[in-house]
Amino acid sequence: MPDKKNKAVKEKSNKREKLFAELKVKLLQERQSLLKEALKSHNIKEIDSHGDIVDQSNDYLNREVLLGLAEHDRLRLKDIDDALKRMEDGVYGICLMSGEEISDARLIAMPTAKYTLECQAKIESRR
Numbered sequence: 001m002p003d004k005k006n007k008a009v010k011e012k013s014n015k016r017e018k019l020f021a022e023l024k025v026k027l028l029q030e031r032q033s034l035l036k037e038a039l040k041s042h043n044i045k046e047i048d049s050h051g052d053i054v055d056q057s058n059d060y061l062n063r064e065v066l067l068g069l070a071e072h073d074r075l076r077l078k079d080i081d082d083a084l085k086r087m088e089d090g091v092y093g094i095c096l097m098s099g100e101e102i103s104d105a106r107l108i109a110m111p112t113a114k115y116t117l118e119c120q121a122k123i124e125s126r127r
Contacts, residue, residue: 016104019107019108020093023107023108023111024084024087026111027080027083027084027111028084030076030080031077031081034076034077034080035077037073038070038073079112082112082114083111086114093107095114095119096115096119097115097116097119097122098115098118098119100116101116103116
């Protein structure tokens with residue numbers, strides 16, 4: 001009986017390691033894509049003081065949208081880097097709050113997940 005249990009545990013471990021390797025590739029690709037896009041598309045220009053108030057307002061609005069996108073990308077890059085660091089440290093897939101394994105389905109859906117669904121719900125209910 002113990003041999004069957006050990007074999008099942010080993011198979012699960014191998015499956016999870018393979019999944020983590022696939023997710024690492026996905027995270028690295030997304031990181032590269034974000035960096036490439038940031039360099040290409042977030043060229044934020046100074047607000048032009050020439051033109052009428054409508055033009056200046058539009059320039060300001062466009063700049064604010066670009067800054068918001070830049071902030072979103074920066075936060076996403078941080079999440080990706082944090083996940084890659086957890087992989088490097090051997091703690092990826094472990095909930096930072098409970099210490100339990102994060103489900104494979106959750107990691108597939110959200111490779112940067114830090115918490116199990118239950119812990120994430122607790123965190124969000126406190127906000």
